[in-house]
Amino acid sequence: MTLAELFPAWGKLTPAQQQAVTAAAALRTVPKGTLLYSGPADCLGFLLVRSGQLRVYILSGDGREVTLYRLLPRDLCLLSAACVLRGLQFPVAIEAEKDSELWVLPARQYQQLMEQSAPVANYTNEVLATRFADVMWLVEQILWQRFDKRLAAFLLQESALEGTAALRLTHEAIGRHLGSPREVVTRMLRYFQAEGLVELAHGAVTLTDTARLQTMADG
Amino acid sequence: MTLAELFPAWGKLTPAQQQAVTAAAALRTVPKGTLLYSGPADCLGFLLVRSGQLRVYILSGDGREVTLYRLLPRDLCLLSAACVLRGLQFPVAIEAEKDSELWVLPARQYQQLMEQSAPVANYTNEVLATRFADVMWLVEQILWQRFDKRLAAFLLQESALEGTAALRLTHEAIGRHLGSPREVVTRMLRYFQAEGLVELAHGAVTLTDTARLQTMADG
Numbered sequence: 118m119t120l121a122e123l124f125p126a127w128g129k130l131t132p133a134q135q136q137a138v139t140a141a142a143a144l145r146t147v148p149k150g151t152l153l154y155s156g157p158a159d160c161l162g163f164l165l166v167r168s169g170q171l172r173v174y175i176l177s178g179d180g181r182e183v184t185l186y187r188l189l190p191r192d193l194c195l196l197s198a199a200c201v202l203r204g205l206q207f208p209v210a211i212e213a214e215k216d217s218e219l220w221v222l223p224a225r226q227y228q229q230l231m232e233q234s235a236p237v238a239n240y241t242n243e244v245l246a247t248r249f250a251d252v253m254w255l256v257e258q259i260l261w262q263r264f265d266k267r268l269a270a271f272l273l274q275e276s277a278l279e280g281t282a283a284l285r286l287t288h289e290a291i292g293r294h295l296g297s298p299r300e301v302v303t304r305m306l307r308y309f310q311a312e313g314l315v316e317l318a319h320g321a322v323t324l325t326d327t328a329r330l331q332t333m334a335d336g
Numbered sequence: 337m338t339l340a341e342l343f344p345a346w347g348k349l350t351p352a353q354q355q356a357v358t359a360a361a362a363l364r365t366v367p368k369g370t371l372l373y374s375g376p377a378d379c380l381g382f383l384l385v386r387s388g389q390l391r392v393y394i395l396s397g398d399g400r401e402v403t404l405y406r407l408l409p410r411d412l413c414l415l416s417a418a419c420v421l422r423g424l425q426f427p428v429a430i431e432a433e434k435d436s437e438l439w440v441l442p443a444r445q446y447q448q449l450m451e452q453s454a455p456v457a458n459y460t461n462e463v464l465a466t467r468f469a470d471v472m473w474l475v476e477q478i479l480w481q482r483f484d485k486r487l488a489a490f491l492l493q494e495s496a497l498e499g500t501a502a503l504r505l506t507h508e509a510i511g512r513h514l515g516s517p518r519e520v521v522t523r524m525l526r527y528f529q530a531e532g533l534v535e536l537a538h539g540a541v542t543l544t545d546t547a548r549l550q551t552m553a554d555g
Contacts, residue, residue, distance in 0.1 A: 175472075177480040204466035207473065231458055238457030239450055245461060247423035249468045253394075254426065256471065259478055260515055261396040296479055 120220055123165050123191055129236035141226045147213045153197065154211040160200035162224045166192050169217025170278070174293075175209055183296035185209065186251040187278065193244050198224040259296075267295055268305050270334035272315070272324055282324040291322075339439055342384050342410055348455035360445045366432045372416065373430040379419035381443045385411050388436025389497070393512075394428055402515035404428065405470040406497065412463050417443040478515075486514055487524050489553035491534070491543055501543040510541075 120142055121127045127135065144167070147153065153171070154161050164171070171188040173196060188194050199205045201224040231238045258267050271294060275284050288302045295302070306322065309315045314330050316323045324330060339361055340346045346354065363386070366372065372390070373380050383390070390407040392415060407413050418424045420443040450457045477486055490513060494503050507521040514521070525541065528534045533549055535542045543549060 175476065175479075177476075181480070183475075183479055202465050203462050204469055207469050207476075209472075231461070232454060235451060235454040235457050238454050238461060242450070242457060242461050242464060243422050245464050245468065246421050249464065249471070250423055250426050252468070252471055252475065253428075256402075256475055256478070257394065257396075257426075259475070260394075260402055261400070 118167055118190075120165070123167060123220065124193075126234070126236045126240040130230075130234060134230060134234065137226070138222065138230065141223050143221045145219050145221050147217050147219065149213055149216050151213040151217075152210065153213060153219075154209075156208045156210070157199045157206050159197070160224050161197040161221070163198045163222040163227045164188075164194035164211075165220040165222065166190050166194070167218040167220060169213060169219075170215040171211055171217060171219075172214040173209055173211050181296055182293040183255075184294040185255060186248060187214070189278075193241075195241065195244055195248065198222075198227060200224055201228040264295075264297065264301065264305060265308075266334055266336065268302070268309070269314075269330045271295060272322065273327065273330055273334055276324055276327070282327065284322045284324070285320060286322055287320050337386055337409075339384070342386060342439065343412075345453070345455045345459040349449075349453060353449060353453065356445070357441065357449065360442050362440045364438045364440050366436050366438065368432055368435050370432040370436075371429065372432060372438075373428075375427045375429070376418045376425050378416070379443050380416040380440070382417045382441040382446045383407075383413035383430075384439040384441065385409050385413070386437040386439060388432060388438075389434040390430055390436060390438075391433045392428055392430050400515055401512040402474075403513040404474060405467065406433070408497075412460075414460065414463055414467065417441075417446060419443055420447040483514075483516065483520065483524060484527075485553055485555065487521070487528070488533075488549045490514060491541065492546065492549055492553055495543050495546070501546065503541045503543070504539060505541055506539050 120139060121135070130138065153164070166188050168190055171194060173185045173188065173194070174182050175185060176182055194211065195202060196205065196209050197211055199207075231241055258270070268291070271291065272284065275286065276282055288306060289299045292299045292302045306315060306317055310317050314324070314326045316325050339358060340354075349357065372383070385407050387409055390413060392404045392407065392413070393401050394404060395401055413430065414421060415424065415428050416430055418426075450460055477489070487510070490510065491503065494505065495501055507525060508518045511518045511521045525534060525536055529536050533543070533545045535544050
């Protein structure tokens with residue numbers, strides 16, 4: 118997919134703006150596991166995902182992680198350009214969770230474009246609002262939800278993302294997503310297994326009763 | 337203060353846009369305790385705080401509350417216009433925490449203004465980014481901080497907001513801000529009192545050692 122196909126406000130740019138963006142944007146291919154960004158000091162730029170999957174997460178002082186949200190093809194990553202988004206200065210990290218192709222739009226240039234073009238500024242607004250809502254959902258999960266619900270919701274989301282009921286995920290990796298110690302994850306997964314909701318194997322979790330997991334996630 | 341003085345992008349509006357905003361905006365005076373907004377179904381509009389103080393908070397199914405952030409004079413409230421901000425549809429409530437004066441800008445009209453004016457869209461973006469950062473700070477507090485740190489930080493913040501060390505706050509009210517049961521708040525406040533950090537009276541908490549509270553909040 119070209120930039121023109123991926124960037125929703127493209128049709129509302131002037132030909133000169135389109136040319137400037139095309140000249141400045143760089144297509145970058147990164148293998149799974151690449152740490153793309155580790156805080157506002159990395160003025161990486163706006164990332165438009167062409168293929169693959171990114172994970173945006175926060176990190177505590179003692180190394181615990183919690184996943185904020187995922188970015189899929191067509192998603193625009195704003196936090197990687199926090200250096201030019203006044204107010205958005207908080208520490209997150211971004212990694213490629215699958216082999217990915219990204220259009221990198223330099224931060225200053227995108228900022229200029231936002232200042233010139235109301236459609237670009239409004240599109241950026243919409244993206245920011247969506248991420249804000251993702252984080253609010255997480256806040257509500259953390260504050261109000263029991264761990265069994267959070268884990269059921271996480272497994273269903275992973276299964277939908279991967280398109281399979283057989284997830285290759287260690288208990289430690291699940292703990293990193295949810296900000297929970299591995300032991301807590303293992304205990305709850307064993308309970309899920311005893312209830313016939315999942316089957317566990319080394320480094321793998323297979324969902325065997327998605328309907329009941331869904332009920333649990335919704336309940 | 338007039339709209340022109342309160343709205344940072346005012347000077348970048350055309351005379352016609354300034355006239356349209358002036359005609360559409362309404363000054364509303366609300367007493368302390370007024371519930372202004374209780375979710376996206378209330379399409380209240382954008383609120384520009386002229387005086388007073390608003391509290392934006394979330395509510396669980398069983399009635400627990402957590403304060404997301406406060407809005408002070410000159411602040412623009414966006415969540416009260418979630419109906420026109422695509423992506424920003426999550427349930428929050430907004431109350432006047434002090435007697436307040438608000439300019440209410442109807443949602444659709446502000447949306448039109450954002451679509452026409454890149455400066456307004458960029459200003460809105462900046463406000464949204466700042467609130468997003470406030471919520472991220474809260475996420476980090478909830479996930480990584482111990483309750484003593486959160487309570488110390490909350491008491492110092494309240495004291496700065498009110499301009500006094502003598503806070504009129506019940507333990508229940510503190511619990512509502514922090515999303516914690518009253519008993520947990522009472523227990524920690526008694527510990528603070530025993531340590532000489534605060535003095536407790538009925539419905540009041542007086543900070544007696546702000547330096548050590550600050551060390552605790554930072555530590």
